[in-house]
Amino acid sequence: MRLARRHKQKPSLILFTTCIGLAKIQCASSFLATSSHCVAKSSLSPPPNALHASPPSSSSAQQQLRIPPGALGPPEPLKSLQVGQSANAFRSLQNTAESADQGTHTQNPSSSQTHQFTIQRVSHSPEIFHLHNFLTPQECIQIMSMAKQSGMEQAQTVTEHDSTSRKNCRVAWLPSSNSSPYELVGNLVSGTIHGFLSAPVHAHSSSAVEDLQVLCYGAGGEFVPHHDGEARILTVIYYLNGVGGTWFPLARGKEERHPEEDTNGWDHRMPVNKGQALEMIRDLVPGKDGLLVRGMDDTSSKEEPKDRIVSITQGDAIAFYNYLDDGSARFDWTAIHCGLPTTEEEGGGEKWIANHWYRLNVLEET
C-alpha cells in the first residue's frame, strides 16, 4: 500500500499487520506499534491469485489487466455479511496525551489503546458498509482543526468538465502520513486497509491511498450525483460533525440480495454508463429510494422505510466499492452518489466530512 498525494504517489511504503478472524475483524495495528514490520512493497512477491499486468505487447490495454473475481470487493469476513449483519472490529488509538520533544510532538507507542467499532453491511449493490463509532469525537475535532489550520480553500471539484458540481464547500488535504503532526490520518488508514482491501489488491505494487480530503459545506452546499472516478476502488467517508446527507439513489437493500431472485428486473437496475445512471435516478427520491445516509438530527424524512436510511452520528464512517467485483474491472454505476444540499437545521448549516480514497492505479491505464 503506497501513500499517495491525491493522484501522485509518495515513495513511502508501509505494510501493516492486522489479524482478521472469521467472526470478527481485528485491526489492532498502528504505524508506531508496527514500525518493525515495515517492508518495501517491491520486495514482496505477489500471492498466486494476485493481479498482474501482461507485457506491453498485449493487444489492448484492457486485456493487459487480469483482475480475479472478488479482488475489487470486500475480503472475508465482510464479503459474507448480509445486509443488517455486523462484525466487531478494533483499531489502535494513538495516545492523545502528547509530549513536547525538542519542539516537536511525539507520541508514546506503548500507550496506544484499542478502540472498538462495528461494521454493518447496508447494501449489496454497490457494496456499502456502515462503520459505527470508527472515530472518537476527539479525533473528529482534531481532523477539523488540522484542516482549518492548514487553510481551507473553495473546493474546485471538476466532474466531466463541470467545475460547479460541488457547491459552497471548502476543502483541505491532509497527508495520509505516519509523520507528525498527521499520525492520526495515517492511523485511520492502518485501521481500514486489511479489513477492506483484498489480499491481491493490498499486495499489488500500484495500490495506494490518497491524502485525506476534508470538506466543510456551508448552508446549501452540495455535490451533484457522480461516480468517484478511475482507479478509486474504495471510498471511505468519515462524518466529522454528525451531519450526513449522502445519498446512493441506486443502492439495493435487503430484499434485493440475489439478482436472480430480483423480480423487478436486475438488468434494468444495472446502468453501464453515467448517462444511464443519471436517467435511472431522475425521478428517485432520497429516503424513499436507494440509501440515504443521514444525521440523527435530520427530521426531513422520519416516515420513510428504515432499510432506506442509515443514521450516522459523529465519528461514524461509510465505506463503499466503486468497481464491479466480477473480474471485468468496470465501474459499478450503482455506486453513483451525491452530497445533498445542507440545511440550516442540521449542524448550523455546516457539514464536515472527510474522504479517503483507496486506489489501484493500474486500473487507470486500462
Ligand SMILES: O=C(O)CCC(=O)C(=O)O
Ligand atoms: O458530501 C457528501 O456527502 C459526499 C461527498 C462525495 O461524494 C465526494 O466527495 O466524493
Ligand SMILES: [Fe+2]
Ligand atoms: Fe463521491
